[in-house]
Amino acid sequence: MAKATDLDVGYVSKLARLNLSDEETRLFQKQLADVLKYAEKLREVDVSRVEAAAHAVPMFNVFREDEPHPWFTAEEALSNAPHKANQLFIVTKVVE
Amino acid sequence: MSRADLPALTIADLQSRLRRKEISPRNVLESVRARIDAVESKIDAYLSIDFEAALKEAEKADVDLPLGGVPIAVKDIINVIGQPCTCGSKILGNYRSPYDATVIKKLRAAGAIPFGKTNMDEFAMGSSTENSSVKVTRNPWDLSRVPGGSSGGSAAAVAADAAFGGLGTDTGGSIRQPASLCGIVGVKPSYGRVSRFGVTAFASSLDQVGPLTKTVRDSAMIMNAMAGHDPYDSTSLPDAVPDYTKNLGRDLKGMRLGLPKEYMIEGIDLQVRSAVDAAIKQLQSLGAEIVDVTLPHTDYGIAVYYFLATAEASANLARFDGVRYGYRAKDPKDLLDHYGRTRGEGFGQEVKRRIILGTYVLSSGYYDAYYVRAQKVRELIRQDFVKAFEKVDAIVSPTSPVPAFKLGERTADPLAMYLADVFTNTGNLAGICGISVPCGLAKVNGSQLPIGLQVLGKSLDEARIFQIANAYEQSTDWHKQRPKI
DSSP states (O other): OOGGGGGHHHHHHHHTTOOOOOHHHHHHHHHHHHHHHHHHHGGGSSSOOOOOOOSSSSSOOOOOOOOOOOOHHHHHHHHTOEEEEEEOOOOOOOOO | OEEEEEEEEHHHHHHHHHHTSSHHHHHHHHHHHHHHHHHHHOOOEEEEEEEHHHHHHTTTOOTTTTTTEEEEEETBOOHHHHHHOOOOOOTTTOOSSSSSSSSHHHHHTTTTEEEEOOOSSSSGOSSSTOOOOSSSOOBTTTTTTTSSSSSHHHHHHHHHOOOOOEEESSSSSTTTTHHHHTTTTEEOOOSSSOOOTTTTOOSSTTTEEEEESSSSHHHHHHHHOOOHHHHHOOTOSSSSSOOTTTTOOOOTTTTEEEEEESSTTTTHHHHHHHHHHHHHHHHHHOEEEEEEOOOGGGGGHHHHHHHHHHOOOOOHHHGOSSSSSSOOOOOOHHHHHHHHHHHHHSSSHHHHHHHHHHHHHHHTTTIIIIIIIIHHHHHHHHHHHHHEEEEEEESEEESSSSSSOOOTSSTOOHHHHHHGTTTTTTHHHHOOEEEEEEEEEETTTTTEEEEEEEEEEOOHHHHHHHHHHHHHHHHSSSGGGGOOO
């Protein structure tokens, strides 16, 4: 297991697209180092013969009939949009 | 009975009075409204209430339906059409649900009236409801203390008779722990038993919706209406739903109950310990046999939980990008600025902390060491329960190691807050069902603070834990104790 000190909150916040203030970055750096230190106990466990469990109740290939059914109108889908026009979501410019 | 006494009724009592036409659904709703007006300024349990819409439904309520005319409070993470659904977050401050969650559809079909949305830790991340971005809910038993969390609003409302029953969600203990701290009943159904469609996802492999009520029977009634397969939730189980009230009133002869030695840890409050010891003696006197069991990986639960839950949350909360709904930062200079500031300004501190931890454990170079290893230990925790349930029918323990703590007492130390879920989170990791039922009152600095007994059952064995909790409850007076507020 990696060392707790490997955590670079500033770098991870960029991966997460989540701006943090300098104060938050410093605070989380310390608090999460404590959490990671606590979690080091997981290294004690012998997991060499264990399969990873993504779910406690694994279910695979769940299908339902592919039939149309009533769902949102365009107005309903757009009802919470922070910025909309002409029945479209308006997004921040992504090309130069 | 006077109108003012109505809100103290259980759902079962309320239903029989409605059916005898002693009261009308309108009377019921108005009595709840009056009670909320009297106590809400003290407990701050609700984020929004729509009595006008609820009154319209009350006028046409069919009291012969299983929950006909019964008003239900709903944690503000479950979509109710036309109502806000803030998840306790600024980022969804202006959001209004364009649809009903499946659980709401099912409850409406059973005649229930969802009338108000209750406070919660932001995106259900917390154990005290102090992480709400809107306001702090207080425990009706002692207004200087937390109601527990994250479903603290529903728990406080039911405990203060400001709701007949409420809905919560439980990812690591978020129904059972506040139920315990507020002296009411709370149920986490087996994973897959109740649809998650329309419930804002926190950790998708752990989240379940469940009831918070004054009695075990009331919870069983709500589960009868709410459980079952949903084609809109691919993790929903196809198994038929039994009548959860069918075993109520039976004794416990021949029932084998496991007592895990790992749960009597250091740091458990002495009054909690003696209340649970007394409850175990009571269960024996009802015919149950107590068997020592071992759940050897219990001590790793919190570490596993905080890696898996934060990893899943970091992915689930990526949807909050300020495009289709929710808050958007002003005048972004480019897309990265748009995302970074929208999320940085919109999320509260605990949510940000967990997104960072979750992103870290999923990031390149750490994924195997943290995330995959945690999944493997999760499997060992699940196997602990499988082995224990070969010997016993259910497992009993305290719900929370301590009674309600003071507001502000744990907010500076996230790890101390995380440890509040030490007895509950393994049930989510294993996908099993659990219930908390009142089993005592601790005396702390002149206050009386409720203590909860947890009963854990096998996956899909809800009927049995309802039977055990009901037999215990009806043989004691703890469920009749109400806060003086």
